[in-house]
Amino acid sequence: MRDNNEMPGHLARRFQQIAVAVFLAEVGEAGFDLTPVQYAALASIKANPGIDQATLAGLIAYDRTTITGVVDRLVQKNLLVRRASSRDRRARELEITDEGKRTLRAITPAVEEAQRIMLRGLTPKEAAELMRLMRKAIAAGNELSRAPLRETTS
Amino acid sequence: MRDNNEMPGHLARRFQQIAVAVFLAEVGEAGFDLTPVQYAALASIKANPGIDQATLAGLIAYDRTTITGVVDRLVQKNLLVRRASSRDRRARELEITDEGKRTLRAITPAVEEAQRIMLRGLTPKEAAELMRLMRKAIAAGNELSRAPLRETTS
DNA sequence: TACTGATAGTCAGCATACTGAGCAATATCG
DNA sequence: CGATATTGCTCAGTATGCTGACTATCAGTA
Numbered sequence: 001m002r003d004n005n006e007m008p009g010h011l012a013r014r015f016q017q018i019a020v021a022v023f024l025a026e027v028g029e030a031g032f033d034l035t036p037v038q039y040a041a042l043a044s045i046k047a048n049p050g051i052d053q054a055t056l057a058g059l060i061a062y063d064r065t066t067i068t069g070v071v072d073r074l075v076q077k078n079l080l081v082r083r084a085s086s087r088d089r090r091a092r093e094l095e096i097t098d099e100g101k102r103t104l105r106a107i108t109p110a111v112e113e114a115q116r117i118m119l120r121g122l123t124p125k126e127a128a129e130l131m132r133l134m135r136k137a138i139a140a141g142n143e144l145s146r147a148p149l150r151e152t153t154s
Numbered sequence: 155m156r157d158n159n160e161m162p163g164h165l166a167r168r169f170q171q172i173a174v175a176v177f178l179a180e181v182g183e184a185g186f187d188l189t190p191v192q193y194a195a196l197a198s199i200k201a202n203p204g205i206d207q208a209t210l211a212g213l214i215a216y217d218r219t220t221i222t223g224v225v226d227r228l229v230q231k232n233l234l235v236r237r238a239s240s241r242d243r244r245a246r247e248l249e250i251t252d253e254g255k256r257t258l259r260a261i262t263p264a265v266e267e268a269q270r271i272m273l274r275g276l277t278p279k280e281a282a283e284l285m286r287l288m289r290k291a292i293a294a295g296n297e298l299s300r301a302p303l304r305e306t307t308s
Numbered sequence: 309t310a311c312t313g314a315t316a317g318t319c320a321g322c323a324t325a326c327t328g329a330g331c332a333a334t335a336t337c338g
Numbered sequence: 339c340g341a342t343a344t345t346g347c348t349c350a351g352t353a354t355g356c357t358g359a360c361t362a363t364c365a366g367t368a
Contacts, residue, residue: 021299121294140275145175
């Protein structure tokens, strides 16, 4: 058996585990109750007002069944509104609320700090290289998960 | 807002998402139904017969509340036995069954292949560097999650 | 236009992961 | 020895994420 430290899958799980913990700690200290997934969704909706759930899922590489619950909770918190699309009656258009915008602005410093903390063991050069290598591996494996990234907003 | 591709937390989630999908696909093709977490637990128990759940959790950096369910399912599948410890009546000693050993042996090629596939976009040098950088970042952040790695078996 | 296939969203079910609480047993220290 | 703290495990509750199935709707085509 290979050592855990030689298994990229194990290292990936561990790094993500720490990343989530750091995110929640920083955001919580700032007085907010928002998960990494909720933050990513909220930020993407602000950048793409009126986006539908399927497109949102593609932009941030979630499964569409996961989006349903995430959007539910953001609506519950009054950070989003979800309304039927007029052009396509299957689709739901998502719009960020004023409270959503305020929350995003207020939370951003904590999110940035979290990104720094999760890389605190690396030099700036190493951090950049780690991100480059993750991006490259992800690009090559994009189609291997059920929720691949889809860059198009159209 | 920073682009997602500049957020180490997002990249970590995405890389892990692909790693899990690849693992499940390879293991499933080989005819087995075992998750990455179940595999890691089974391998660790084989290497440390009679280990208790708390020590196991430390060895592979799970939360102890997660271990309960994982062990439940492995026992259900007849890959493990869980029995009360004689030295400490709070503890549960874990032992791999013969079927567990057979499963581990049979599944290993698929697991190895999965590790290769999730790094297929990288050169061997880049793959080694990605793993080195993840290990370094993880070591620095070990104490930041609720389930830190604990190397001791004692 | 009617049929066929694809798409948007939801749901049920399962498996990680976490928080916080609780119980039983053990360790420690005055 | 006895009070206190700690430890091992479990449970309830919540939030990702997945598979597979289903409904409603839309798009393309015979």
